[in-house]
Amino acid sequence: MTKPPRKSPKPLLGEADALLRSRPRRRRDPDQPSLPLDxxxxxxxxxxxxxxxxxxKGDDWVYEVKWDGYRxxxxxxxxxIRILTRGGHDWTDRFPAIQQAALxxxxxTxxxxxxxxxxxxxxRPDFGLLQQxxxxxxxxxxxxxxIFMAFDLLYFDGHDLRNSELSMRRHLLEDLVPAGEQGDIRLSEEIEADGDLLLASACEHGLEGIIAKRRSAPYSSGRLGDWVKIKCVQSDxxxxxxxxxxxxxxxxxxxLLLAARKSKTLVYVGGVGTGFNERNAHELRExxxxxxxxxxxxVVDRKGAIFVKPKLIAEIEYRAWTGDGKLRHASYKGLREEQDNAAVYDLDEQRLSSSSR
Incomplete structure (x- = not known):
């Protein structure tokens, strides 16, 4: 016959309803530093x-949808709550629904x-609708x-997570923003699939592409290769x-006549004559x-060209490059905000990237 459990000699709560605490095995060395919050x-x-x-390819890579919006x-x-653009500008007031969801x-923290x-x-994400x-x-x-598609968690309740692996950061993020919720802050879900098949499916559904990330990598600012983007249609x-x-x-x-960066100069890469509507064309002309x-x-060899100061950055969708370095089948998507700090296409950077493949 099983014996009943022994009655605990001490109550779980003390006289002041405070949790009992175990005694330290030895006195703490005052010279030993505490572990402060970050x-x-x-x-x-x-x-x-x-x-x-x-x-x-490989087990260390996981995939997500590539979202077409503002980082x-x-x-x-x-x-x-503060909502910052990629360039560090405060856009909290411009996204009230996301701000409320964050509260x-x-x-x-x-x-x-x-x-x-x-x-x-x-x-599907639509950059034009976002701008509108x-x-x-x-x-x-x-x-x-x-809406805000959350794909990483960099700081959590007093702890800086940037040196932690992506898999751990994602685990905490999924507790904070559960998969499947349809609020104004949603989880950008990881997709278990073959990369080539996932890319084909994304393209078939009219998405911009996919992102691949190393599970074991810490969060590193800049473009170091731990995150990779693969596009269905080029957009830059x-x-x-x-x-x-x-x-x-x-x-x-x-x-529109367009240019890319090369070293410290701008190089003409062709033009775009589609993708406008009456509304955005009027805004452009102004x-x-x-x-x-x-x-x-x-240097632009086009008769009748009207030149402008290089202040405006356009997001352009295109299919390929011609042999003489011009955009092929280009379509206008919209103007980038200055505060978005969008990176202008860099010919030198892309050449180096291509040579390392």
């Missing part, structure tokens, strides 16, 4: 994905890394349509150095007419 960083430079033509970090602090997170997106009717919800480039509107940022007029439609813009100059920022 100070919460004011800002963290983001980890950036390196462009590759094919998904990497943000959401800071949950003791005094409130409801079950955490005292945290820094979440992710992307603000607006989804279309098929549930914010009032266009230079607009001051607040977007209640944007280029400087607008001029335009050609149209007499038939689209607020008189027939073609911006461009205030930047007209007689000094071209890049």
């Amino acid at each position: 100070l919460m960083p004011d800002r963290i430079e983001p980890c950036l994905a390196l462009l590759k033509p094919k998904p990497p 943000l970090s959401v800071h949950v602090g003791p005094t409130g 409801w997170l079950p955490v005292g 945290a820094i979440l890394d992710g992307e603000a997106v607006v989804l279309d009717e098929q549930g 919800s914010l009032g266009g480039r230079g607009g001051k509107k607040s977007s209640s349509d944007a 940022s280029f400087v607008i150095v001029g335009y050609e007029r149209s007499t038939v439609a689209r607020a008189g813009i027939g073609r 911006n461009l007419d205030g930047l007209i100059t007689s000094t071209p920022a890049a």
